[in-house]
Amino acid sequence: MDLLNPLDAIFLAIESREHPMHVGGLQLFEPPADAGPEFTQQLFEAMAAKTDVRTRFRRHPSRRFGGFSSVAWNHAETVDLNYHLRRSALPAPGGMGDLLDLTERLHGILLDRHRPLWEARLIEGLSDGRFAIYMKMHHALIDGVSAMRLLQRTLTDDPLDTHVNVPWVTPPVVRDDSPEPVSPLTQASRALPRILRGAGSIAAPLRGALDGRLTLPMTAPRTPFNVSIGGARRVEVRSWPLERINHVRRATGATVNDVVLAMSAAALRGYLLDHNALPDEPLIAMVPVNVRSAAESDASEGNMVAACLANLNTHIADPVARLEAITTSMRDAKQVFTQLPKLEAMLLSAALMTPLGVSLIPGFEALPRMPFNLVISNVPGPRKPVYMQGARLDANYPLSIPFESQAMNITLTTNGDHLDFGLVGCRRTIPDLDRVVDHLENGLAELERATR
Structure with missing residues (x-):
């Protein structure tokens, strides 16, 4: 089975x-x-x-x-x-x-x-x-x-x-030294004693959360994005030269992903200001982090990701200060998952996603707080030109899932010397999704001006 x-x-x-x-x-x-x-x-x-x-x-x-x-x-x-x-x-x-x-x-x-x-x-x-x-x-x-x-x-x-x-x-890649595939049920049964014995390993990250260093779930403010959604979709795509992002990265000491999150934070801030709907509290993004090893690239199917929460600091007007705060938030979040074994990190992530399912149950539509405001995902892609039957891959736009009460998703990938962004939104809730893409450009441009 x-x-x-x-x-x-x-x-x-x-x-x-x-x-x-x-x-x-x-x-x-x-x-x-x-x-x-x-x-x-x-x-x-x-x-x-x-x-x-x-x-x-x-x-x-x-x-x-x-x-x-x-x-x-x-x-x-x-x-x-x-x-x-x-x-x-x-x-x-x-x-x-x-x-x-x-x-x-x-x-x-x-x-x-x-x-x-x-x-x-x-x-x-x-x-x-x-x-x-x-x-x-x-x-x-x-x-x-x-x-x-x-x-x-x-x-x-x-x-x-x-x-x-x-x-x-395309067959899966299985390394000669990689273990035989194990069923999820067997993994869980083997992991349960370890989880019980290792509860102390989760205690340290939780203490970090409680002392204010980490972003906690169910603390995100409600925004116009965080409403019940329909099934019709709006899609917008755009590409940016990776060199522009790297300029900001080098000038600030941030990572490429930090700069991407700062662009996204600026886009959300600008869009909500346009609609007079920017909350005083910062928006929270869920950022999937790969926990799949190189040996598990294709042989292990299904999802092998952990869910980090990033404080987007959308309440901060200064773009460089906002980027610095985002960098700190992501660094602290990643430290939590590096302290946890892979399966425990995945189970913790599944628990984080549970409120999204609960919100679909009649009577639970209006959760008092959101687990997070949206998902922003940066997926590694090809770093050099690639082809299919001699045709060059010119753009590679990933398109993901707006969840219930999560009316928009931002996903991007590397494609040679560009970053290709795919935005997917609820058609009814965000009919002007193109404005978010325009604000992504504005967010990068303001970081470039501030770091010259």
């Missing part, structure tokens, strides 16, 4: 029509210079010919245990690739607005639980000659880090390599 780990089970349990629990990605490719008009058709046919679907891409929820569907996996004996892989063309003239309109519609549609929990679509018709691939997978199947590693393994750094690889046939 293939059981789910606690985080994976939560992603299945809290899903509804208003709360799709899949993550996705929108990749833009520049065809090779010698590509003819039939290039995308031939690429699609090559992708569709990859029929040796591996285990992860055969999974769908089991109906054991009296109908509960978030306990164990079933595995489809056959996979209908004509359903899971499709081809679309944009209406003329085929601008980015048309592409995002299609993407946000696809991203708002639930995956069919009677089939393996993934879909992919090749999209052509962009006026600039590029084509796109949109793919989504249920978050119970994969986390952001393993998804990005899987994507990178389907691409090549050789522009002359015409071999086509796709995620659903």
Whole structure:
């Protein structure tokens, strides 16, 4: 029996029509210079010919245990690739607005639980000659880090390599010295005595939280983002040169992720000021942190992340002072999880996510405080140019999940010498999501001016 780990089970349990629990990605490719008009058709046919679907891409929820569907996996004996892989063309003239309109519609549609929990679509018709691939997978199947590693393994750094690889046939990497995969139930049973014996290891981080050094859950203020959401989505994307972020990093001693959080804090502050809704208390972000080892890159499936809470210090007007406070908050948060074994960190993170599920229960919609205001995730991506059948990956926009009472998500990844941002929001709650993207640029620009 293939059981789910606690985080994976939560992603299945809290899903509804208003709360799709899949993550996705929108990749833009520049065809090779010698590509003819039939290039995308031939690429699609090559992708569709990859029929040796591996285990992860055969999974769908089991109906054991009296109908509960978030306990164990079933595995489809056959996979209908004509359903899971499709081809679309944009209406003329085929601008980015048309592409995002299609993407946000696809991203708002639930995956069919009677089939393996993934879909992919090749999209052509962009006026600039590029084509796109949109793919989504249920978050119970994969986390952001393993998804990005899987994507990178389907691409090549050789522009002359015409071999086509796709995620659903890419085998996992298992190192010779890596341990045999262990089921979540076995992991939990083995870990329980250790957790009980090691309760003292959690005491020190908790003392740090109580003495004010760490950001506690359920302390985030309510904002216009933190309301009940619908299932329709708004998607916005943009890229920034990594050198601009590195300039601020070098000038301040912060990390790239600290600068990204400061950009996001400035964007949230600016957007809320525009709407006369900035709270006096600082907004809190949940920042997923990878706890997967290199040997577990693909062999260990599901989610292996810890949930750090970052104080965004949106009440501070000075951009450099805000960045310094964010750096301190993240440094202290990471120290907590470095003191905890991996499974304990994941269980602590699952407990942090529980209030989001509780808020879906009738009578619990209006929690007095929010566990956090939004999720901001920085997923490592390719650091050099990569290609698919000679087509260069031009942009790689990750698209994640707005949770209940979390109307917006910000996720980004490295793509060569750029950072590619994907913002996903509730269409009803944040109809002007493009303003948040504009404020991200404003936030970076003000940090650049302050550090010259």
